[in-house]
Amino acid sequence: MSPMARTAPVPAATDPAIIRNFCIIAHIDHGKSTLADRMLQYTGVVQSRDMKAQYLDRMDIERERGITIKSQAVRMPWDVDGVSYALNMIDTPGHVDFTYEVSRSLAACEGAVLLVDAAQGIEAQTLANLYLAMENNLTIIPVLNKIDLPAAQPEKYAVELASLIGGDPDDVLRVSGKTGMGVEVLLDKIVRDLPAPVGDPDAPARAMIFDSVYDTYRGVVTYVRVVDGMLHPRERIQMMSTRATHELLEIGVSSPEPTPSKGLGVGEVGYLITGVKDVRLSKVGDTVTNLAKPAADSLPGYADAKPMVFSGLYPLDGTDYPVLRDALEKLMLNDAALVYEPETSAALGFGFRVGFLGLLHLEITRERLEREYNLDLISTAPNVEYEVTLEDKKVVHVTNPSEYPSGKIAEVREPMVSATILAPNEFVGAIMELCQSRRGVMGGMDYLSEDRVEIRYRLPLAEIVFDFFDILKSKTRGYGSLDWKADGEQVADLVKVDIMLQGEQVDAFSAITHRDKAYAYGVMMTGKLRELIPRQQFEVPIQAAIGSRIIARESIRAIRKDVLAKCYGGDISRKRKLLEKQKEGKKRMKMVGRVEVPQEAFIAALTTEESKDKAKK
Amino acid sequence: MPSVLPLGDPAPSDGLLPQQAADGAAERAFGLYVHIPFCAVRCGYCDFNTYTATELGGGASQDAYASTAISEVEFAARALEQSGLPARKLRTVFFGGGTPTLLPAEDLARILRAAIDTWGIEPGAEVTTEANPDSVTPESLQLLADAGFTRVSFGMQSAVPHVLKVLDRTHTPSRVPQVVKWAREAGLAVSLDLIYGTPGESIDDWRFSLETALSYGPDHISAYALIIEDGTKLAAQIRRGEVPEIDDDDHADKYELADRMISDAGLHWYEVSNWSATPEQACRHNLAYWRGDDWWGIGPGAHSHVGGVRWWNVKHPTAYAGRLGSGVSPAAGRETLDAETRRVERVMLEARLASGLAVSTLSDDGRHAVAGLIADGLVVPADAFRGRLVLTLKGRLLADAVVRRILPD
């Protein structure tokens, strides 16, 4: 192993020439966090005895699921040719829901390590993240990872990678994040190949906020990349878009624990603490400057993350509503992508309509709310946002089927995405069939190599955001990968399907679907409810309807026996306890008209097959 | 007795009762329950507090049981008197089990005599024993009748061999008409216990059992839907898939059939699971449970109730005998009910009776629910308008649901 840096460059006194800022980008699970582990270890910022796998995945939920959700920036020293360099490494998430995290991280870097699993080859997020990095003018270092795997095919994929980004297959580094093989060579290459940051040390300070996190003990922690000038502790800073001013209580770098410094200079990446409690005052994409010597122009920011999927979140126990409200408020401090507003449901009571980047984001948010705030939640079937134009030209944005206007509708527009699917060419037929059944229009197809194709489709978001990926995976025996991004909208023949219990509409079960799929939804949901709702003292018809037209029906037969008839030899106490228990059970029921629906039925009816599978994983 | 005892307060070792128990006692009937915790074999569905001789490690406790039970009779008399309760004659006595008739008839007679000697007995009092068809003889029945028993309740359960087999019953169907005849000859009124809804029992099987039972001309019939009790052998057999599951709809069909056939035979329902030939032949001891009268329960695991105080004895015969042997109350725990809990119990229990529940017992919310019950066909409208809540046939099948509706929080 090569020697660790002897004298690590000190923050606030580091020549930009010896700084290298890079992020690690890849398709999900290609080993970014594991590679980051080796870097932390070899550069000496984490001692071997403190090391644990995916060190930077700190949230419980990240560790349990084995995926990265939040980017993490770390400063590490590294010596090359007797010079000590300061490397700022950002480990990014790979899942498509968190592409937004990646794009923010890219803006803080000059280079990117593009990691490709040598047993998998290029996949959809490899491409998506590569294009993002290229848009940001980053220097790319292509690297094949997991070369220790017996199934690794480095020769083959080196050719694929080289032909994708140009260059010689021999220049593609081969590493193993697991064994550490090749990692030091990679660190050296980062120093040699990536440009040093440039900026004007004498200009008024300008630092780009690329992340903002709420910490119970320290308040808001803001992560910045300094572009020009210098920031010092104790001075007053200003957020250029909001004009809010704060005193810099602490400034420092993560390596990987927060380490206060005397400041941050040109090209450095670190954190600021101002004592502010509200992350919105420290907005991602904003520029920080010095109040006494303010910059004239702010840095170009990022577009806000746009929620794609909406779902109602309701506390199982109605009295938990205020807890949920506070919890969402706190969580939003850490998650700029989260948006929500209060809503009420006849069936579920008070809750919130929450916008998410995708289903994984929904699931993770829900799980964090439940776990970190001790809540039991029901989440309603996820929806995309529709734009409904009425005949009187009024436009309504609908994220909840129960808000679907009942008046004369002129036109409904649905959000569209452009999707990229990568897979071995033998699956092209299956993929096209799937996309066609999802109302997709093919945009084109390219061979990335002899046997790997890239297929592009324009599809309605609603068609791919829920179960599409799982089906794609099974149709391609696990080899297919998917990436998508928003791509305008289109007019579509959409209808709202209502579900009625005993003639009473249950808003939580309504759905907006394409007309061709309304029937299938109606049959599925009425069938599910028939299984889930216990028999009542009367027959309960379950119907699915479009407007006043019934498209599917089921019925729950009336219960006929609810009596314990045995002679209890005078043990009346036991009988009374049983009654009390039954009444307790009744309290956990939601009343829909006269029908008692157990909470579990709501949860089960609203659980998609997909999220069940995820939970298993 | 169900094998799980309720949780309650500790019971005092002298058996003394709080003042509440004595209030108004002179106006209330007093009965005695005597539990006989022995069976020849344990039936697969049964979770009553009963033991086979092998389980108890020999017949010793069986031999001494009558004496032990009599010592509780004496203890009871003392505790009631010292708690300020007036002397009351027995109106009903019920020997239940277990299998009371597994003890020699002399033992049962001896216990009954001790009770009568202690409290006296009202003229026309009802004295019942449960009996398994294969544990009585003409002689033993005669001896019981001579000792003052007036009534015998046979555990017939079914007339169909394959059903009896699933129930682990040891008697043959042909034994039942014999024992009924002997009982009659001894001058005893006869009740038959039936169980319906046993796994594998068809509706025709059940019809046959009903026809057969009715053909013996019983004075009284109890028909119980089989309950799969946790921890029983039958529960395990169902869990393992060796025996089919039971089904509520099947139970409902069979209850309706039972009600129709038993009524057609001229008996009348007076409690959800009980029918009698005449109102006088209703089991008055059983009614005392549903009406909240006073009774003392003798024996391990037996339950007692006196004026809103309920208690229950330790379950195991050895522990029970040990307590009494050292002059200590055999009670394991007790509950002193407050006025609201007594009201709730009253609603819960009286709603099951053909005589019905006074609507005035209900809270405002409970009364509001009555209209819905009429609309749903669960209570008899005419009775409801007269201020009594009486279940319809449909209502009897949904009695627990009705009780929940008239006892809202």
Ligand SMILES: Nc1nc2c(ncn2[C@@H]2O[C@H](COP(=O)(O)OP(=O)(O)OP(=O)(O)O)[C@@H](O)[C@H]2O)c(=O)[nH]1
């Ligand atoms: N054999 C082998 N396995 C590796 C290597 N690198 C990572 N893995 C395994 O690959 C899986 C994913 O690794 P991570 O480091 O969590 O991948 P990631 O790219 O950070 O994943 P996301 O953050 O969710 O996108 C884990 O099971 C790792 O143990 C490697 O070099 N060799």
Ligand SMILES: C[S@@+](CC[C@H](N)C(=O)[O-])C[C@H]1O[C@@H](n2cnc3c(N)ncnc32)[C@H](O)[C@@H]1O
């Ligand atoms: C106290 S038991 C025992 C009487 C007597 N040992 C016998 O089995 O014939 C009284 C009655 O309760 C009924 N019974 C017992 N266990 C039952 C169960 N699990 N479900 C329904 N009825 C039951 C039977 O009809 C039985 O005759």
Ligand code: SF4
């Ligand atoms: S004989 Fe009666 S008490 Fe004894 S085990 Fe069988 S059902 Fe239970």
Ligand SMILES: [Mg+2]
């Ligand atoms: Mg990761």
